[in-house]
Amino acid sequence: MEEKDISRAVIKRLPRYYRYLGELMDDGVERISSNELSGRMKVTASQIRQDLNNFGGFGQQGYGYNVKYLHSEIAKILGLDKSHNMIILGAGNLGQALANYTQFEKQGFKLIGIFDINPVLKGVSVRGIEIRMVDELPDFIKKHQVEIATLTLPKSKAVEMAKVLVDNGVKAIWNFAHTDLNLSVPSDVIVENVHLSESLMRLSYNLSRYEKDHKKES
Ligand code: NAI
Numbered sequence: 001m002e003e004k005d006i007s008r009a010v011i012k013r014l015p016r017y018y019r020y021l022g023e024l025m026d027d028g029v030e031r032i033s034s035n036e037l038s039g040r041m042k043v044t045a046s047q048i049r050q051d052l053n054n055f056g057g058f059g060q061q062g063y064g065y066n067v068k069y070l071h072s073e074i075a076k077i078l079g080l081d082k083s084h085n086m087i088i089l090g091a092g093n094l095g096q097a098l099a100n101y102t103q104f105e106k107q108g109f110k111l112i113g114i115f116d117i118n119p120v121l122k123g124v125s126v127r128g129i130e131i132r133m134v135d136e137l138p139d140f141i142k143k144h145q146v147e148i149a150t151l152t153l154p155k156s157k158a159v160e161m162a163k164v165l166v167d168n169g170v171k172a173i174w175n176f177a178h179t180d181l182n183l184s185v186p187s188d189v190i191v192e193n194v195h196l197s198e199s200l201m202r203l204s205y206n207l208s209r210y211e212k213d214h215k216k217e218s
Helices: 008-026 034-041 045-053 067-077 093-100 134-144 155-167 196-217
Strands: 064-066 084-089 109-116 129-133 148-151 172-175 190-193
Touching (some): 034 045, 034 064, 084 093, 093 109, 109 134, 129 134, 134 155, 148 155, 155 172
Parallel strands (some): 109 129
């Protein structure tokens, strides 16, 4: 399949298509029309057709989309057709919660190391992976082809640790510390900042709007 330049907006929606298609596969559904998918996903059928047309030739008139094929093509686009070695820096509440979440592994993100600076955590095992001290980090990265590093450490340490990662060849950072790391790393390093509180604020906005509308009605 030839990949065209796909807009960021479409890329942002792909994980959701991927998830729904995975669920359809689990339910034994082999093909689905844009209308049916639209009903499930609460996205207009024309949006679905437009999005999926980006990848060319997926849907067939009167036949719909081949679920398995579409799922595997989207997996390729998202880089989920191969496994990625991942480490976690910061084995506190969030770091350990992420380490314990086995679903990432099923999606191809293989957790191979957890690092912290707190000596109390040294050797503690999370899901069979021993927490190591950060002084072992450079050697570990060199030996294990680490692709993705997850930062679940204090904001004040994020830039300093990102530099260690980048200097040792890590190219992708999944950043949970509340700082926009993109501004602090070279432009060829890929950063995905995650801010759960932003999602919560959107929820809060919608809740206040709902409450306002409700007051007007009553
Ligand atoms: P925590 O205090 O439980 O864990 C932080 C861990 O990082 C500690 O074990 C600490 O020893 C370790 N650490 C400190 N310096 C380090 C270094 N240089 N290298 C490796 N490890 C180091 O904190 P929690 O609750 O797990 O939160 C972690 C971070 O994630 C905080 O910055 C917090 O603000 C952020 N956070 C972000 C969220 C988001 O949506 N982006 C949601 C929740 C927390």
